[in-house]
Amino acid sequence: GDSVTQMEGPVTLSEEAFLTINCTYTATGYPSLFWYVQYPGEGLQLLLKATKADDKGSNKGFEATYRKETTSFHLEKGSVQVSDSAVYFCALSDVSVQGAQKLVFGQGTRLTINP
């Protein structure tokens, strides 16, 4: 079945450092790809998405590019802030025969930014 693999955490960086969180996927179709973020004690929020190859999703200074040739969707940010501390989930969406959207998540990467 479809699967998503993220880099193991936790990741700890200093404020203003460059961030990369790796994400690779395995899928039989052409999934949409997402990054969700979960702040402490909260539910998941969509951070960015890309729906086809070579699309770049971006939001709040974060970016990720849908790379079909390497089956990757790495998350990057040029200068992180303390407020970016959260758990980040890479996910893919595929469609069942009933047309149901099914999100498959990676294991999550906990990011801590120190001042």
Next chain:
Amino acid sequence: DTAVSQTPKYLVTQMGNDKSIKCEQNLGHDTMYWYKQDSKKFLKIMFSYNNKELIINETVPNRFSPKSPDKAHLNLHINSLELGDSAVYFCASSHLAGGRYEQYFGPGTRLTVT
């Protein structure tokens, strides 16, 4: 306005009890979901309903029974609770549109079975 709401936020109960978690969305979406997040933060889909019809049913014990009285509500009833059911349960909703639409998540219900 809360888009996807869940009640209760915390639920502590003993093994063998039966409990329910409620979810409501005011986004006008036609599809709703239940996810389970374990202690290691791993998220896995359990069920999905579209317009009150069950469309995704992952390998979940039949002690778990979802119910959708209308397309804005999706409740989760759990019978004979076990220690392993302790987790955070998230409700989500979206449009049914071939995976192109994002899912909106509720704040989660932390279930602790003692």
